[in-house]
Amino acid sequence: MLLGGCSISYQFSGTSIDYTQVRSISIKDFSNMAPLVYGPLAQRFTDELKDKFVRQTKLQMLRENGTLDLEGEITGYELTPQAVRDDGNKALAALTRLTVTVRVRYTNRVNPDKDFEQSFSSYKEFENSRTIDQVQEQLCREIIDDLVNQIYNATVADW
Numbered sequence: 830m831l832l833g834g835c836s837i838s839y840q841f842s843g844t845s846i847d848y849t850q851v852r853s854i855s856i857k858d859f860s861n862m863a864p865l866v867y868g869p870l871a872q873r874f875t876d877e878l879k880d881k882f883v884r885q886t887k888l889q890m891l892r893e894n895g896t897l898d899l900e901g902e903i904t905g906y907e908l909t910p911q912a913v914r915d916d917g918n919k920a921l922a923a924l925t926r927l928t929v930t931v932r933v934r935y936t937n938r939v940n941p942d943k944d945f946e947q948s949f950s951s952y953k954e955f956e957n958s959r960t961i962d963q964v965q966e967q968l969c970r971e972i973i974d975d976l977v978n979q980i981y982n983a984t985v986a987d988w
Contacts, residue, residue, distance in 0.1 A: 844886055844985045850939045854888040855895030859931065863906035867965060871903055874931070874973050881977045886985065897984065898936040904948065905930030908961060911954055927961070928952040929972045935984050947983065951975040 856879050861871040878899070883890055888897070906929055910922030930950040937943040953968045955961075 846886060846888070846985050847939075848887055851896045851937075852889060853891045853895040854882050854886070854897040854899070855891045855893045856882065857893070857898075857900040859900070860902045861906075862902045862904055863930075865906045865908070867906060867969060870906065870929070870969060870973075873969065874903065874976065877973050877977050878980065881981050882985075885981070896938050898938070899933060899980070899984065901931060901933040903929065904932050905950070922957055924954045925957055925961070926952050926954045927965075927968050927972065929969070929976065931976055931980075933980055933983075937984075943984075945983070949976050949979045949983075951979070 856875065859871050859875045859878075861867075879890060882888055888895070907927070909926050909928065911924040911926050913922055928950055929952070930948055932946070932948045934946045935944060951972045953971050955964045955968060
């Protein structure tokens with residue numbers, strides 16, 4: 830008795846990369862040009878961006894002159910009051926929003942029509958019962974993750 834089998838395999842990587850033409854990416858260090866500076870932000874952002882492309886694509890990471898090239902800077906790190914509550918004779922902010930903005934220059938040496946220079950922003954809010962020092966680490970982690978996903982989707986994912 831012979832047994833036959835058939836299997837279908839699906840793989841979803843979330844990219845639209847033609848690996849026959851696009852083989853490498855270079856991501857330069859993003860500098861922090863924001864008026865307010867959180868020391869570890871630029872290095873963590875750059876590292877997470879590189880990690881995303883290494884984990885989710887087959888592209889070789891180069892120091893420079895990749896088929897795809899990303900560079901830019903952190904241009905905004907802002908704290909702004911949001912929800913206001915009345916505390917007797919004075920109004921106090923109940924929430925504060927931390928917003929990080931990154932300007933990105935993307936070069937696609939195979940398809941220059943896809944080149945762009947664009948700003949990406951992400952924010953998280955926290956209650957004013959906590960200080961920025963208490964929440965900054967966690968908020969930055971979440972914001973970086975969101976920014977990296979936005980940039981990844983804008984560059985190699987055709988959604």
